[in-house]
Amino acid sequence: MTFHAPVMDYGALSPLIALTAGVCFVLLLPLLGRGRGSSRIAIQTSTALTLLTLATTAGLLIWHWNDPVELVSGALRLDDLAISISLIAIAAAAFTVLLSIREPAAEQAGGGEYHALLLGSVLGMTLLAQAQNLVTFFVAIETLSIPLYILCATNLRREQSLESGLKYLIVGSLGSATLLYGMAFLYGGSGSTDFVGIAAGIGHAGLLSDPLVLVGIGMVAVGLAFKTSIAPFHQWTPDVYEGAPTPITSFMAVATKAAAFAVFVRFFDVALAPEAGDWQPALAVLAAATIVIGNVGALGQDSLKRLLGYSGVAQAGYILGGLVVASEAGVNALVFYLAGYLFMNLAAFSVVVARERETSFGDDIRAVRGLGRERPLLAWPLTISMLALAGMPATVGFIGKLYLIEALVEGDYTWLAVFIAVGSMISLAYYLRVVAAMWMRPGGESASATPAIAGASPEADPIDPEAGRRWYLVAPALLAAAGVIFFGIIPQPLVEFAQHAGAALF
């Protein structure tokens, strides 16, 4: 037996190489200076280097736009789906870097480490979006997750942060273990680790006749559901979101979801495409349950981060709808919604970060009370984001839902489209509660002066009364909100972006 080393297309691997190099530089360079990397200069250096790395990677990815290639003997595939999802993750990371400026967590974790871990996670996501083989799939999902476990716990002086990290580690490991176990079954049943090979291996047998493969697929789906916080595997989401440093929460909410959905799509629409009829109903039921559970869970949440966590669960349910139909339109809608979700969610999280540092209320809804009068530049982005997440017209959220519903109706899943409509209706109750707190007179709840809730102990998070005016918080909020409105009125560029992604698979 002769062994042929795979051909390395370094050009197409360059985004991954750039990210890896970035991780090393960001980690090591600040150590060269004095003070062992904890000084302000070290943090500024790593911030700048991280942004530079992200920009380089984005450039290298765009270079390969519309030019799909298989890499490393088909273990990876750099196509427009991978590129679009990676770009979403990179954009989310760039926002996170801005939101992390002066973030206590970033300072406590030491200069380079925080940013290096962030880049490491982005590396995992970029890899995951390209993964076309069970092995790269698993390696990528671990590369993505392990830095996040640590990042969640970087706010060392806050108990909730440590708790969140531990919780995420345990639940995440469980998810990964289930995933790996399922992969083993799948390999046993189909005789291949390659997605295309799996499709060929189980193609003639049929899904229901082969319990080995069926169990494997079920476990892989469960593992992915953990990562994308699909109900009933979502319970960790609100807890982890609440405890993690807020910039990291925003990163997890957008980027992890995008990357995990990318592989979700690739796995189900490539490896399991021939058996679509068998898994579609199961995923549709999961999506419907997720929409209901997420939206109902978010009602009555006082912590904005928990609220956004549950809303993220519900949104994952909507997005899963794009996968259920197993069609090109479905993938288009899914990528479009993820891109829109980037803008909608980051606008909200930027404001939450700003208010968290500015007031003593932490992420409690009281932190945004009267914001319309006090800080219109923050109130507008949060308002726009809430309306968009609820699917109101003239925002990207409306077009995203329109796209998803169109795909669902076309794929004969009209009942799931009705679920999306009903879910959006429930969601109004909590999204508008936030809007009402900002613009309308406070109702029955009396504003109390006691600060300590949801992880805001004064010594851990020093209050910066000017945080609501800092450019690195206001600019991301405004930028994201502008994106929400712009793509709500002129969605065609984003539609074309998403159509490229869909065309890569079908």
Add this chain to the structure above:
Amino acid sequence: MINSLLWTPLAFGLLGLFLPKRYSGWWATLGAAVTLGIAIALLAGFDSGAGLQDTVDVSWIPGLGVDYSLGLDGLNVFLVVLTALLWLGGTAFAAFREQERPHLFFLMMLLAETATLGAFVAQDLLLFVLFFDLMLIPFYFLFGAWGTDREDGPTAAAATLKMLVYTLVGSLLMLVGAIATAIIASQDGGHHLTFSIAELAKHPIAAGSQRWIFWFFAAAFLVKMPAFLLHGWMPDAYRAAPLPVLAIFSGVLAKVGAYGFLRVVLPLFPSATVQFQEVVLVIALASILYGSVMAFTQTNVRLVGGYSSVAQLGFITAGIFALRADGADGAVLQMVNHGLVVAPLFIIVALLAERSGSEDLREMGGMAMRAPVLAALFLIVTLATLAMPGSANFIGEFYILNGLFQAKIVYAFIAISGVAMSAYYALRLYQRTMHNRRPDTIPSREIGLRDGLVLAPLVLCIVGLALYPQLILHRTDPAVQRSVAATKGPPAQAQLAATGLKPTYNVANRPVGGEGR
């Protein structure tokens, strides 16, 4: 032209943000006036013989088959003018008064105008749904942030949230319904995806699909009106709303629902319309009876207005669902009439509330004493509300009842009781506020010049229409005929026959079979 009609209000609203606060009200009034000017110019150039005119049609999201397509025809041209007119009145009335955060208030007012005009002129189904939903956002802010909190009830924010959830239940389902209509039509016809209402109306989808999509649309429109059983949001929202905004809201927004039936439901789902005609008629009658009874038991003047709108919208719905041209003609005329009546009514309520400091009928009275002009204006509005012979409302109701008599005589008999009851509640409102003994605490003041400038033109329009209702009837008739004809055409009947659901009544209103009952 139609583009400038649509976007002028929003443009003025956005520019107004850069002006000093004290001018923003006047600027907004100017914006509304310019919009009215454009609307009148469009009406002047309107050719009642031609179909859709002043059209704009550009591809908006080609990837999703959505077009930016606008147009005027007999169905919407007067509603557009009504919208522009009432907005000018409401904005001017608000501008005469001190508003908190005026920049935002007037921006929201003008955004609401753009959205409402958009819903009226949209000729693309999805664009219609978009504007229909968009209308709610500014009203949510206007009601919630500038409304009054009740001590014994929900806060303004809670009341407006209730309104929004109610109305969106319908309109989100409508979004699904709209998409389903277009996709089913494109799959059946084998052509590319389009949401154009005219295109979709050419080949209605299969009767089976029509049946459920019909209810998705009907839910949205009936909640908006609001119709009986779906009116739960109305009392709280009406009590919370600031009055100038409520005048517009009640005058225009309810009509969007009725308009939606004529524009979308009848042409696109003809066989479902025929099939469910009686169900909707029952809802309409229930609205008439319930609304009238509630209107003469309420003591809050806003709710008298609110419940009378429920009853009036019941009439309009009944007129549309007579599925005859005269009934629908009357419905269109009555939409304009009701808007012209209810908006001044709420402005008068605002004036009365300013004088008496209360919105409770029991605490008012005798205000006509030193205010003959106000009393005269109010009397005209009242007489028009109760559809006094000689008013345009009389002609509208006459057409509606005439259509209903010929279509479904039983329903017409019940509906007639609503006419009688409207006399009771309208006169009761007038009498209790303007006549009776005057409580000592209430000053009887004449209407101010500025408020008179708002009110008098609206009342003049009522009088003008009473003298010359043909202005509307003549122009709307061809479009209404087309809309109603869809349900009469052979396709609708043939589809019904194919599904085994023949109409249960023949022309002589006698039962012919038992299948559908």
